[in-house]
Amino acid sequence: MNKNSEKVQSQQIICPVAKKCGGCSFIGMDYAATLEEKQNIVNKLMKRYGTVEKIIGMKEPWYYRNKVHAAFGRLKNGTIVSGTYEAKSHRIINVDSCLIDNQKADKIIYDIRNLLKSFKIKTYNEDTGYGLLRHVLIRCAEATGEVMVVLVLGSPILPSKNNFVKAIRKIHPEISTIIINVNDKKTSMILGEKEQVIYGKGYIVDELCGLKFRISSKSFYQVNRKQTEVLYGKAMEFAGLSGRERVIDAYCGIGTIGMAAAGNAKEVIGVEVNKDAVRDAVHNAKLNGIRNISFYCADAGEFMVGMAERKEHIDVVFMDPPRAGSDEKFLKSVVKLGPDKVVYISCNPETLARDVGYLRKMGYKVMRVQPVDMFGWTESIECVVMLSHKK
Numbered sequence: 001m002n003k004n005s006e007k008v009q010s011q012q013i014i015c016p017v018a019k020k021c022g023g024c025s026f027i028g029m030d031y032a033a034t035l036e037e038k039q040n041i042v043n044k045l046m047k048r049y050g051t052v053e054k055i056i057g058m059k060e061p062w063y064y065r066n067k068v069h070a071a072f073g074r075l076k077n078g079t080i081v082s083g084t085y086e087a088k089s090h091r092i093i094n095v096d097s098c099l100i101d102n103q104k105a106d107k108i109i110y111d112i113r114n115l116l117k118s119f120k121i122k123t124y125n126e127d128t129g130y131g132l133l134r135h136v137l138i139r140c141a142e143a144t145g146e147v148m149v150v151l152v153l154g155s156p157i158l159p160s161k162n163n164f165v166k167a168i169r170k171i172h173p174e175i176s177t178i179i180i181n182v183n184d185k186k187t188s189m190i191l192g193e194k195e196q197v198i199y200g201k202g203y204i205v206d207e208l209c210g211l212k213f214r215i216s217s218k219s220f221y222q223v224n225r226k227q228t229e230v231l232y233g234k235a236m237e238f239a240g241l242s243g244r245e246r247v248i249d250a251y252c253g254i255g256t257i258g259m260a261a262a263g264n265a266k267e268v269i270g271v272e273v274n275k276d277a278v279r280d281a282v283h284n285a286k287l288n289g290i291r292n293i294s295f296y297c298a299d300a301g302e303f304m305v306g307m308a309e310r311k312e313h314i315d316v317v318f319m320d321p322p323r324a325g326s327d328e329k330f331l332k333s334v335v336k337l338g339p340d341k342v343v344y345i346s347c348n349p350e351t352l353a354r355d356v357g358y359l360r361k362m363g364y365k366v367m368r369v370q371p372v373d374m375f376g377w378t379e380s381i382e383c384v385v386m387l388s389h390k391k
Helices: 003-014 031-049 103-115 161-171 225-239 256-262 275-287 300-309 328-337 349-361
Strands: 067-074 080-085 092-094 133-140 147-153 175-182 194-199 204-208 211-215 246-250 267-272 293-297 316-319 341-346 364-372 382-389
Touching: 031 349, 031 364, 031 382, 067 092, 067 103, 080 103, 103 133, 103 147, 103 161, 161 175, 161 194, 204 225, 211 256, 211 275, 225 256, 225 316, 225 341, 225 364, 225 382, 246 256, 246 300, 246 328, 256 267, 256 275, 256 293, 256 316, 267 275, 267 300, 275 293, 300 328, 316 328, 328 349, 341 349, 349 364, 349 382
Parallel strands: 147 175, 246 267, 246 316, 267 293, 316 341
Antiparallel strands: 067 080, 067 133, 080 092, 133 147, 175 194, 204 211, 341 382, 364 382
16 A cells, blocks of 8 residues: 555544444454455355355555535534435534545535535525525546536525536636536435536546546446446456357446447447436447447346347346346346346345346356455445356
């Protein structure tokens, strides 16, 4: 580790909000010990299917989150606070800086908080429904330096919005776009449906695995860019593409995995239910001049069943489901389609073990299991598993 890392290594033990926040449950441990803990978790769940390879840790496990969210509120004495919710509550813990957040993002949130009083912007009260600013979401593109600010409001009108834009950009000229997102419902969801771009182009562009990606406010994009390149590199290694394969990228989002595969595949098909993500994916393919990939806004399971009924052949299915994993209906569609290989990227070893167990019963054998530490100091663990159909 370099001197900065060593400095933070000693500081992280006294993170002032660690106990209340609960997000970094491994904070205070030696980083190597956290990797060992995660390795043991994956071993316990996956060793019945085969040997688990050594977890790939982070070189610098600090300030890695390129997406930072802060809830805004007010204490009884009138002090404006911004930060994260206390574990198992809706009380906001004031956070000025976090050891895993992008430092630039934390500074922007801090300075927005300080501007609210002079612009007479009230924070939203969840109990009364009164007030305006509910959340701020920051997305940072590490490769390009572009920064997105999303102001989540309880109503669509931001007082003196042009002056507010000027004021925050005077402090942070690196901000490339600002969006108002309207969430006027009593909900735990951060973002609402309606949006208005008040500065810039409404999206940022980052680079990942040598490709450019357009990221909008609602796009899914991995929060740790460097480790994502490690993760996707392993996924491509496991797929073993030779240039002759037809590939499906299920849960394709903005097309990151499918586009990473396209350079070594004959054809890639991306399927995603989120229409905003599909729009970004189509743009991203054009942005990178990739012509052997197509995207469909559809349920991936139903799409694959349709392909199977038309007797179409697919060589590799990449799947990267949410934490809940895949349901049996989706897994049945994979089995019905019958790809030679399934490359399963998971952010939850428990649901991964469950889903892999089902696929094994259906004739797939686990060939490799690779854990990757994407979220240092937290309990989250990412894994890549390669399954091959028993012929």
